Structures are given as C-alpha cells and as structure tokens.
Amino acid sequence: MPRRFLQRYMPKPDTIRKQRSLRFMAPLIADPGLWLLTRRSVANAFSVGVFCAMLPIPFQMVVAALGARLTRCNLALSVGLVWITNPLTMPLIFYSNYRIGTFILGAPVREAPSRISTRWLAEQMHDIMPPLIIGSLVTGIIVAIVANIGVRLIWRWHVSHHWKRRRQKRRQRRAQIEAELDN
Numbered sequence: 001m002p003r004r005f006l007q008r009y010m011p012k013p014d015t016i017r018k019q020r021s022l023r024f025m026a027p028l029i030a031d032p033g034l035w036l037l038t039r040r041s042v043a044n045a046f047s048v049g050v051f052c053a054m055l056p057i058p059f060q061m062v063v064a065a066l067g068a069r070l071t072r073c074n075l076a077l078s079v080g081l082v083w084i085t086n087p088l089t090m091p092l093i094f095y096s097n098y099r100i101g102t103f104i105l106g107a108p109v110r111e112a113p114s115r116i117s118t119r120w121l122a123e124q125m126h127d128i129m130p131p132l133i134i135g136s137l138v139t140g141i142i143v144a145i146v147a148n149i150g151v152r153l154i155w156r157w158h159v160s161h162h163w164k165r166r167r168q169k170r171r172q173r174r175a176q177i178e179a180e181l182d183n
Contacts, residue, residue, distance in 0.1 A: 034068060034075040043151040044073035047144040049081025054140035056094050056132055060085070094132065101135025 033041075048067040052060045060082045068078035085093050102109050110124055121128075 031069075033072050037074060039152060039155040041072070041074045042077060042155065043148045044071050045075075045077035046081060046147040046151045047071075048073055048078040050084060050147045051140040051144040052078070053082045053084040054093065054097060054136050054143060056097070056136050094136070097135035097139050098128065098132045099135065100139055101131030101133065104134055104138060105131050107131050 045068060048071055049064055052064040052067060055063065057063065061079050064078045064082045065075060068075040099109065101107075107127075107130070110127055113120055
C-alpha cells in the first residue's frame with residue numbers, strides 16, 4: 001500500500017483532538033503509534049476493522065477503536081473499515097453470516113415471512129442469534145486473516161515494484177550519460 005496515498009485521505013490527529021465531540025478521547029488517541037502507516041500497522045488495522053465489521057453488534061466503531069488501541073495499529077483505518085457494513089451491505093453480510101452459522105451448527109435455516117417485522121424478528125431472535133454470532137465470528141476471523149495477509153503482500157509488491165522502477169530509471173540515466181559522453 002502506498003503510504004503517501006493513505007496519508008492523503010487520513011485525518012490528522014490534531015484535527016480529531018480539536019473536535020469538541022471527541023475531546024474526551026484525547027488522551028486515548030494522543031498516542032502517535034496509533035497514527036503510523038507501516039506495513040504492520042496497516043495490515044493489523046485491516047484485520048481489526050474487517051473483524052469488527054462482521055460483528056452484529058452496535059457501536060462497532062468503538063470496538064474497532066479499542067481493538068486498534070490494544071493491537072497498536074492504525075486507529076483511523078480500523079475505525080473507517082467498520083463501514084464495510086453500512087445500511088446497504090448489512091443485510092447481505094449478516095444473512096451470509098447467519099447461513100454460515102447454520103451450516104456450522106447444523107441448524108435449520110429459518111425462512112423469513114413475506115413481510116419482515118420487528119415483532120417477527122423479536123420472536124425468532126432466540127433461534128437466529130446463535131448461528132448469526134457463530135457465523136459472524138468465523139467469517140470475521142477468516143476475513144481478518146485474509147485481509148492481513150493480503151495487505152502485507154500488496155504492500156510488499158508495491159515496495160518491490162517501486163524499487164524496480166527506481167533501478168530502471170537509474171540504468172536509463174547512466175545509459176543516457178554514457179551516450180552523451182561517447183558523443
């Protein structure tokens with residue numbers, strides 16, 4: 001991952017500390033280690049963020065922030081990646097997690113009525129929650145591991161690609177200088 005690209009879109013720690021609504025968290029987010037963009041901190045931030053995104057809980061961003069603090073990874077990326085589960089993607093992701101959970105537990109899949117209501121959901125919660133939680137945890141762990149490995153591989157490829165381009169430019173310059181000296 002190109003560090004400059006990520007830094008362009010990252011919020012500045014001072015900007016966040018100055019916001020009134022986040023001042024109570026100033027001591028927690030003051031740690032400069034939570035804002036570093038290294039291969040390790042970005043990969044771990046992806047793991048924390050996508051894991052928390054798969055959890056069917058409220059306040060996923062708070063959990064991601066605490067996870068970033070515990071794992072000392074990039075705070076902004078961890079919290080931002082939670083938005084993978086937004087109002088548009090949430091039903092599909094959580095239904096997929098539920099189906100995975102029913103497969104793991106060997107439980108029957110509950111068929112939804114033609115009109116889903118909060119009453120029906122409340123009545124079925126006892127049967128729906130165990131597969132949803134198990135499926136979400138398993139999916140979260142798998143996606144977190146894949147994201148971590150993927151980011152590390154992409155970062156490594158990007159660095160080696162950058163070094164190869166740099167080496168080629170040096171060779172071209174040398175060849176150009178030698179051609180000028182021969183003339």
